Amino acid sequence: MPESPPDLVDTKPAAKLFVLATRLLWRDWQGGELRLLFLALVMAVTSVTGIALFTDRLEKALLVESANMLAADRIVSGRGELPREVMTEGQARGLRNAETLSFTSMAFSDTGNMLVAAKAVTEEYPLRGDVIIADAPFVRGRPIQSGPPRGEVWLESRALPALGIEVGDTVYVGEAEFTVSNIIITEPDRAGGSMVDNAGPRLMLHMDDVAATNVVQLGSRISYRFLFAHDDIDELDAFESWFRDQEQWRGRFYIRDVRDESEEVSEALSRAESFLLLGSLSAVLLAGVAIALTAKRYSERHYDYVAILKTLGCTSTQISTIYLTIQLLLACIAVVVGCVLGWLVHQGILSLLQSLLLVELPAAGFEPYVIGTLTAFICLLAFALPPLLALRETPPLRVLRKDMSQQKIGANVPYVFGILGTIFLIYWYSQDLVLTSVLVASVAGIALFLSVVSYLFLRSSGSAGMKAGSAWMLAMTATRRRRSQNVLQVMVFSVTIMSLLVLTLLRTDLIDEWQAQLPQNTPNHFMMNITAGQIDGIEAFFAENGVESNAFYPLISARVTHVNGDVPNPRDEDEDGDGANTITGGAQLDEVDVDPQAAAALAGGDQAGADQQSAGNQLQSAGNQPQAAGNQQAAGNQSQAEGGTRVRGRLSRRQVTWADEVPPDNLITAGTWWGSEPEAGFVSVEEEYASWLGLEIGDRLEFEINRQQISAEVSSFRSVRWDNMQPNFFIIFSPGTIDHLAGTFLSTALMEREQKVLLNDLVRMFPTIVIIEIDALIEQIQSIIAQVTSAIELISILVLLCGALVLLSCVSASLDERFHENAILRTLGAGRKLILSSLLIEFAFIGLVAGCIATVGAEASLYYLQEEIFEQEFSFHYWVWFAGPVLGMIIISGLGMNATRKVVKTSPLNVLRQVV
Amino acid sequence: MPAADNGASHTMIETRNLVKSVDTSEGLLTILKGIDLRIAAGESVAIVGASGSGKSTLLGLMAGLDGATSGDILLDGHSLAEMDEEQRAILRGQLVGFVFQSFQLLPSLTALENVMLPIELKGDPDPRGKARQLLERVGLDERWHHYPNQLSGGEQQRVAIARAFATQARILFADEPTGNLDTATGGKIIDLLFDLNREFATTLVLVTHDERLAQRCDRIVNLVAGEIAGESSPNSITEGRDDRGQEAVNA
Numbered sequence A: 001m002p003e004s005p006p007d008l009v010d011t012k013p014a015a016k017l018f019v020l021a022t023r024l025l026w027r028d029w030q031g032g033e034l035r036l037l038f039l040a041l042v043m044a045v046t047s048v049t050g051i052a053l054f055t056d057r058l059e060k061a062l063l064v065e066s067a068n069m070l071a072a073d074r075i076v077s078g079r080g081e082l083p084r085e086v087m088t089e090g091q092a093r094g095l096r097n098a099e100t101l102s103f104t105s106m107a108f109s110d111t112g113n114m115l116v117a118a119k120a121v122t123e124e125y126p127l128r129g130d131v132i133i134a135d136a137p138f139v140r141g142r143p144i145q146s147g148p149p150r151g152e153v154w155l156e157s158r159a160l161p162a163l164g165i166e167v168g169d170t171v172y173v174g175e176a177e178f179t180v181s182n183i184i185i186t187e188p189d190r191a192g193g194s195m196v197d198n199a200g201p202r203l204m205l206h207m208d209d210v211a212a213t214n215v216v217q218l219g220s221r222i223s224y225r226f227l228f229a230h231d232d233i234d235e236l237d238a239f240e241s242w243f244r245d246q247e248q249w250r251g252r253f254y255i256r257d258v259r260d261e262s263e264e265v266s267e268a269l270s271r272a273e274s275f276l277l278l279g280s281l282s283a284v285l286l287a288g289v290a291i292a293l294t295a296k297r298y299s300e301r302h303y304d305y306v307a308i309l310k311t312l313g314c315t316s317t318q319i320s321t322i323y324l325t326i327q328l329l330l331a332c333i334a335v336v337v338g339c340v341l342g343w344l345v346h347q348g349i350l351s352l353l354q355s356l357l358l359v360e361l362p363a364a365g366f367e368p369y370v371i372g373t374l375t376a377f378i379c380l381l382a383f384a385l386p387p388l389l390a391l392r393e394t395p396p397l398r399v400l401r402k403d404m405s406q407q408k409i410g411a412n413v414p415y416v417f418g419i420l421g422t423i424f425l426i427y428w429y430s431q432d433l434v435l436t437s438v439l440v441a442s443v444a445g446i447a448l449f450l451s452v453v454s455y456l457f458l459r460s461s462g463s464a465g466m467k468a469g470s471a472w473m474l475a476m477t478a479t480r481r482r483r484s485q486n487v488l489q490v491m492v493f494s495v496t497i498m499s500l501l502v503l504t505l506l507r508t509d510l511i512d513e514w515q516a517q518l519p520q521n522t523p524n525h526f527m528m529n530i531t532a533g534q535i536d537g538i539e540a541f542f543a544e545n546g547v548e549s550n551a552f553y554p555l556i557s558a559r560v561t562h563v564n565g566d567v568p569n570p571r572d573e574d575e576d577g578d579g580a581n582t583i584t585g586g587a588q589l590d591e592v593d594v595d596p597q598a599a600a601a602l603a604g605g606d607q608a609g610a611d612q613q614s615a616g617n618q619l620q621s622a623g624n625q626p627q628a629a630g631n632q633q634a635a636g637n638q639s640q641a642e643g644g645t646r647v648r649g650r651l652s653r654r655q656v657t658w659a660d661e662v663p664p665d666n667l668i669t670a671g672t673w674w675g676s677e678p679e680a681g682f683v684s685v686e687e688e689y690a691s692w693l694g695l696e697i698g699d700r701l702e703f704e705i706n707r708q709q710i711s712a713e714v715s716s717f718r719s720v721r722w723d724n725m726q727p728n729f730f731i732i733f734s735p736g737t738i739d740h741l742a743g744t745f746l747s748t749a750l751m752e753r754e755q756k757v758l759l760n761d762l763v764r765m766f767p768t769i770v771i772i773e774i775d776a777l778i779e780q781i782q783s784i785i786a787q788v789t790s791a792i793e794l795i796s797i798l799v800l801l802c803g804a805l806v807l808l809s810c811v812s813a814s815l816d817e818r819f820h821e822n823a824i825l826r827t828l829g830a831g832r833k834l835i836l837s838s839l840l841i842e843f844a845f846i847g848l849v850a851g852c853i854a855t856v857g858a859e860a861s862l863y864y865l866q867e868e869i870f871e872q873e874f875s876f877h878y879w880v881w882f883a884g885p886v887l888g889m890i891i892i893s894g895l896g897m898n899a900t901r902k903v904v905k906t907s908p909l910n911v912l913r914q915v916v
Numbered sequence B: 001m002p003a004a005d006n007g008a009s010h011t012m013i014e015t016r017n018l019v020k021s022v023d024t025s026e027g028l029l030t031i032l033k034g035i036d037l038r039i040a041a042g043e044s045v046a047i048v049g050a051s052g053s054g055k056s057t058l059l060g061l062m063a064g065l066d067g068a069t070s071g072d073i074l075l076d077g078h079s080l081a082e083m084d085e086e087q088r089a090i091l092r093g094q095l096v097g098f099v100f101q102s103f104q105l106l107p108s109l110t111a112l113e114n115v116m117l118p119i120e121l122k123g124d125p126d127p128r129g130k131a132r133q134l135l136e137r138v139g140l141d142e143r144w145h146h147y148p149n150q151l152s153g154g155e156q157q158r159v160a161i162a163r164a165f166a167t168q169a170r171i172l173f174a175d176e177p178t179g180n181l182d183t184a185t186g187g188k189i190i191d192l193l194f195d196l197n198r199e200f201a202t203t204l205v206l207v208t209h210d211e212r213l214a215q216r217c218d219r220i221v222n223l224v225a226g227e228i229a230g231e232s233s234p235n236s237i238t239e240g241r242d243d244r245g246q247e248a249v250n251a
Helices: A014-030 A035-070 A084-092 A159-163 A207-213 A233-244 A263-301 A303-311 A316-353 A367-393 A413-430 A433-465 A470-481 A483-517 A532-545 A577-583 A596-603 A615-620 A626-635 A637-642 A644-652 A687-693 A758-765 A775-813 A815-827 A832-869 A878-905 A908-915 B055-062 B085-095 B111-122 B127-137 B153-166 B183-200 B211-215
Strands: A074-078 A096-108 A113-121 A131-134 A142-144 A152-156 A170-173 A176-186 A202-206 A222-229 A253-257 A525-530 A553-563 A653-658 A666-671 A682-686 A700-705 A708-720 A731-733 A744-750 A770-773 B011-024 B027-040 B044-049 B070-075 B096-100 B171-175 B203-207 B219-224 B227-232
Touching: A014 A316, A014 B111, A035 A263, A035 A316, A035 A367, A035 A775, A074 A233, A084 A096, A084 A222, A084 A233, A096 A159, A096 A207, A113 A159, A113 A207, A113 A758, A152 A159, A152 A170, A159 A758, A170 A202, A176 A202, A176 A207, A202 A207, A222 A233, A233 A253, A263 A303, A263 A367, A263 A413, A263 A483, A263 A775, A303 A316, A303 A367, A303 B085, A316 A367, A316 A775, A316 B085, A367 A413, A413 A433, A433 A483, A470 A832, A483 A775, A483 A832, A483 A878, A525 A532, A532 A744, A532 A758, A682 A687, A687 A708, A758 A770, A775 A878, A832 A878, B011 B055, B011 B203, B027 B055, B027 B203, B027 B227, B044 B055, B044 B211, B055 B070, B055 B171, B055 B203, B085 B096, B085 B111, B096 B153, B111 B127, B111 B153, B127 B153, B153 B171, B153 B183, B183 B203, B183 B211
Parallel strands: A113 A202, A152 A176, A653 A731, A682 A708, B044 B203, B044 B219, B096 B171, B171 B203
Antiparallel strands: A074 A222, A074 A253, A096 A113, A096 A170, A096 A222, A131 A142, A131 A176, A152 A202, A170 A176, A525 A744, A525 A770, A553 A653, A553 A700, A553 A744, A666 A708, A682 A731, A700 A708, B011 B027, B011 B070, B219 B227
16 A cells, blocks of 8 residues: 655644543543542642641631730830820821720729729720620620720629629719620630739720729829731831830830730640641651652553553653643642642631631631642652653563563652652741751651661561461562562651651640640639638638639748858840740739739739739749849849849749648759658749759758748759649748748639639628639630640641551552462462461561551651650650551551452452453 | 655565674673565565574564664665654554554553554544444454453454554564464454455564464564574465565575
């Protein structure tokens, strides 16, 4: 048949190739060839998109919610009346603004009276969040974005029975008369209020009515606040730096933002963010490994395919085009499916958290989808493309000679791309060069270690297995024969199991720690200024009413005057004045002036410790933390210059106590606690405070207490958990040392919401005691921690799924060879039982080795992560040393057996025909 | 491009002092030691020889599936030595069809799609119609939608033969086309192969151990240890084919 001479220019139109590629894609899809690869891609996109969407929205929400805690974006507060220029400047900069003024006052009705925490607000209040009000006491309220109008006040529920009034009745504050128009259930900045705000039930009134009451006069104990808000964070920052530049206000007026509000919350959040980052990184990495494995297997199964295509006249370029098209199509579908699933996952997380989230979450941006999409393509490029592109090198002669191997594909080439892609992804996610290099270096180290160890493990297995029965021998020789393949498998298995162990343990430790930090039964009310004579009465009152009450701590103000006979010389703390100023509130003490006694108790006499943000903070440091004090010192260079004594005097005045036993959550870090028959004259010091003062065990300390000199020997150092919202002390004396000096007592109680009305009776029975209500604060922290915990749980599940996928693809990758080999064994007369048990032993052995290595790796990584990033105490997880290997064995052999079940079910002839 | 005689009698395949060596662990192994062979258009040649005599290697080289160590091959006047793998692939697509011992159908395509594939790759019109026609011709029109693993060996080889003729290749290389089939099925396949070969006036080169198959060819080339040890012409009806191209020069 005559024909024109063939044209050696490539004439196949691109459209034909595309059609061919789609057809191959469809066929491979139907044949199940692409399922795992597709699943891996979808997994990568789903986890990244889901996590990104969730964190995006959660971050926005938490920002909003914490802004609500302040009722503003920035707050200016301080000693005495605030300079008007601050307000003028804020207004000039276009910031929304409001003013509040808190003071304690007596409120009177026709039938009763009580001490209330009054708060006057301007019309604009609150700038963020809602005030929740109701028509009747003790009911669920409705949100409103203002305070009471002129002439009206809103009262907190429990004030009504105490005053014997109802909504609509009249109350008197000072010289003014008001109508109680609403019940105030809560206000946004209730938990973040000052000392004054925690001194009794709230009475909220309009700012313009304050003058008429005539209770606020020079010298009154008043907390002034300017509130500012703006939607542009840059404007806020500019305003803040303007404020900080005003030298004349330094040490007297302070600006704060949401981040400073609660140390516990911000720490929980930053840890949660680290965890989420780590979780999503693990998910991407695991999905990447799954993609690499499945793509490699896919390529291997396509060598013949490509050889045939080549004999049919396909050029290498066309081969690449076809496979590139297939992968891109696959990636596009995976991106769409993954984004949808990711959206669903984040919706799932949200619906779980619905009850906990107090605010409507702001809509997420489109960035999470972009991130998910890019991840899919980067994963594909880094992990899947190299083996697929290697296909073009398939020699066509393979159609004639099966043994023609892929000579040109260096086994390591794909991994180079994978590693580079991984590094890029990590950097891209974390945006942190240090974290990236540390992670890359440690993973590389672990990989190297693992490969050496697993190689040695498998090498030794040969001789070990020879003496056993035949299934054992078969398995061991098989394991040894596929050594290089198995080393890779063990590596993949161990890295996967390791990641899962690390995340699971980290998650457990984090959640445990959080829950231990503020357990459900954390006391939420503090009672101070209790005299020794009142203790029995209070205990009886609580027992009668079913309230859980706690130990009574004696409380007395003391000042360190000499260390070993010398004037104390505290070390300078290397602290940033600004930061700590805001966080531990080293300085906002001046609003605290409730009552000289209570103030002394709270602020530790020197008033340096009264942390205005939360009464809890003040209490935990019944005398402030060294850092905060150090800041105070740093902030007030001037006073240091004037004379060291004054600074030291201020710094070392503390609320001290004495005790028989070590308080809960305290650990002796050096020296010994006094025994069951304690001697007088000893003192136990908090370790950081001790190191700040440069103390050593056996040092002699002299104190000035109630104008008397007391001397005591340092017998132990203690570590204290400052974040447990419980009374904590820097200095504890042994019993008998200072008992004779009159002091007051401090105690705590847990009162549920419905029990709060009991406070009225308590105050009536013991009018001198001061009650600090921190229930709102604790509740808020607990709810945020609960949210974060649920988020972490969900991320862990996602990562677990990714890990399962990797294990599955790794087992499948080794399947073809086993299939063929076992089919031959069966034709040679090996029974099902023999093959099954040999397979079981082989997989179990690989799983055991991987589990052991994973356990070691997990503990090592955890040590690093907890010490360096999560700032947790690392402790060995003994059960993991047993569970890791056993789990590895069970999981791998389970997956392996399930996947290779077909080997023994299909007839050998079929296997041999198909797999040739 | 070298001029080719435009007649039934021109040389379709020519090898010139063809040498193929491979590196092995025991040093350089020369598989083919200077093969000179001319095959005329329309001729059918069987290459026979013991296992390891180099006959499959020779087939692979002639089909352009692999590169020679030295020497040259001319396919319809095109020198393979001057081409890279890309160009050889295009030439294969234009000129060459294959039938393999192990059928080499793409397992994920149906019988019909397998036959359509080379037509699509070549860019010829109406791949579906042509493929259906060919499947009908090999007696599989009922089973066009079946996948290779749903077909018997004989049926798979029929599909392979249909695919080989799909682009109206002018040269057909067959590697043990009956090697995987029983005698009866193999016989039918041989008949089919030669019928189609005659119909399409293809040049057929096959490697085989099957004496019946070799006997059907115009010429039998006997390969021993990488050299042509002798040739014979079976007593077959050549239907007036010109014999000029059968002069094979023994090295």
